[in-house]
Amino acid sequence: MATIIISSDHNGVENKQQLKTFLKGEGHQVIDIGPYNSNESVDYVDYASQLSTIISNKEAERGILICGTGVGMSIVANRISGVRAVLAHNKLTAVKSREHNNSNVLCLGSWLSNQIEMREITKMWINENWGEGRHVKRVEKIDLHEGVVLTNGVFDILHKGHIELLKFAKSQGDKLIVAIDSDSRVKELKGETRPINSEEDRRRILETCKFVDEVVIFQSKEQLLNLYKDLQPNLVVKGSEWTANEVRERDEIPENILVKVFPIVPNYSTTNTLRKINNLKTPNKK
Numbered sequence: 633m634a635t636i637i638i639s640s641d642h643n644g645v646e647n648k649q650q651l652k653t654f655l656k657g658e659g660h661q662v663i664d665i666g667p668y669n670s671n672e673s674v675d676y677v678d679y680a681s682q683l684s685t686i687i688s689n690k691e692a693e694r695g696i697l698i699c700g701t702g703v704g705m706s707i708v709a710n711r712i713s714g715v716r717a718v719l720a721h722n723k724l725t726a727v728k729s730r731e732h733n734n735s736n737v738l739c740l741g742s743w744l745s746n747q748i749e750m751r752e753i754t755k756m757w758i759n760e761n762w763g764e765g766r767h768v769k770r771v772e773k774i775d776l777h778e779g780v781v782l783t784n785g786v787f788d789i790l791h792k793g794h795i796e797l798l799k800f801a802k803s804q805g806d807k808l809i810v811a812i813d814s815d816s817r818v819k820e821l822k823g824e825t826r827p828i829n830s831e832e833d834r835r836r837i838l839e840t841c842k843f844v845d846e847v848v849i850f851q852s853k854e855q856l857l858n859l860y861k862d863l864q865p866n867l868v869v870k871g872s873e874w875t876a877n878e879v880r881e882r883d884e885i886p887e888n889i890l891v892k893v894f895p896i897v898p899n900y901s902t903t904n905t906l907r908k909i910n911n912l913k914t915p916n917k918k
Contacts, residue, residue: 633658633659633660633661634660634661634693634694634758635660635661635662635663635692635693635694636655636660636661636662636663636692636694636695636696636758637663637665637683637686637687637692637694637695637696638651638652638655638662638663638664638665638683638695638696638697638698639664639665639666639667639679639680639682639683639695639696639697639698640667640676640679640697640698640699641667641674641675641676641679641698641699641700641704641705642667642669642670642671642672642673642674643670643698643699643700643742643743644697644698644699644700644740644742645667645668645669645670646670646742647698647740647742647747647750648664648696648698650747651696651698651747651750651751651754652664654751654754655754658755660758663692665679665682665683665686666679667679676699676704676705676708677704677708679697679705680697680704680705680708680709681708681712683695683697683709683737684708684709684711684712684715684717684737685712687712687714687715687736687737688712688713688714688715690714693736694736694737694738694758695709695736695737695738696737696738696739696740696754697709697717697737697738697739697740698739698740698741698742698750699739699741699742700741700742700743701741701743701744702719702720702721702739702740702741702744703719703739703741705717705719705739706718706719706737706739709737709739713775713776714775715736715737716729716733716734716735716736716737716771716774717735717736717737717738717739718733718735718737718738718739718757719739719741720738720739720740720753720757721740721741721744721745721753722753723752723753723756726738726753726754726756726757726760727756727757727760729757730757730760730761730762730763731760731761731762731763731767732763732767733767733771734762734767734771735757738753738754738757740753740754764875764876764893764895765895766895768892768893768894768895769800769894769895772800772803772804772892773803777803777804777805777806777867778805778806778866779805779806779807779865779866779867780805780806780807780809780863780864780865780866780867781801781802781804781805781807781808781809781865781866781867781868781869782808782809782810782811782859782860782863782865782867782868782869783797783798783801783808783809783810783811783868783869783870783871784810784811784812784813784850784856784859784868784870785810785812785813785871786812786813786818786821786822786826786827786834786902787810787812787834787837787838788818788826788827788828788829788834788902789828789829789902789905790837790838790841791900791901791902791905792897792900793871793896793897793900793901794871795841795843796894796897797869797871797894797897798810798841798843798844799843800869800894801843801869801894802843802844802845804867804869804892805866805867807845807846808843808844808845808846809845809846809847809848809863809865810838810844810846810847810848811847811848811849811850811856811859812831812834812835812838812847812848812849812850813831813849813850814831814849814850814851815827815830815831816851817850817851817852818831831849835847835849853884856883857884860885860886860889861886865889866889866890867889867890867891867892868883868885868889868890868891868892869891869892869893869894870883870891870892870893870894871893871894871895871896872893872894872896873895873896874893875893876891876892876893877891879891879893
């Protein structure tokens with residue numbers, strides 16, 4: 633169950649209290665940061681800023697804001713880096729904001745939605761999962777990013793899929809480090825026919841890419857795990873059809889490092905590229 637921060641202005645106090653009771657009954661931990669008196673006028677800006685800062689600092693994953701229309705709260709919330717606030721007056725908007733936009737703050741309007749509607753909207757919003765996939769590269773263009781980003785792989789024959797991955801990874805921080813598997817590790821993983829290019833050639837080619845700041849070579853999974861400790865990246869980016877949580881579990885990425893998955897570029901893979909090369913080398917027989 634989720635930990636949810638909730639707040640409002642004076643127009644939303646009563647609905648906030650009822651919604652808080654409902655969410656606790658659903659098993660969620662709810663932290664109410666005020667206000668608590670509907671008879672005392674307050675500025676929605678103050679409460680929206682406080683809640684959104686908590687979300688931005690990753691002290692909680694989800695937040696709910698309630699005012700008269702929800703408009704003021706959403707305007708303020710979306711000015712805070714890392715916050716993706718949705719103004720939802722219906723269930724479809726709430727659900728799609730989670731699936732497509734990975735929204736982390738829900739804004740509701742007391743003058744437009746009654747308590748039953750708020751409960752239904754909120755429940756569906758909480759239960760809907762982030763769709764990831766093709767939506768990742770769009771959502772991640774919203775905020776400016778800082779810090780060290782790490783991605784790893786063979787990077788044997790660079791193709792469009794690799795370039796798009798590196799471009800995305802670089803956009804997520806100040807410095808992009810690419811860790812490549814050593815020749816011996818590639819043979820172990822891919823068979824004796826790989827790699828096509830040696831580790832030194834692969835390193836030199838990657839270093840010519842404008843998105844790459846540094847390339848390191850690792851010999852084993854243990855060395856890769858040590859890179860997480862030594863380099864202390866803010867983020868690991870992987871090209872995969874898996875979810876970020878699945879990638880974290882598979883690759884044993886520490887919980888303190890954020891994981892983002894870049895979707896596989898259709899029709900571009902090293903296997904397909906090698907197949908095309910082999911077809912060119914073998915002319916059709918008449």
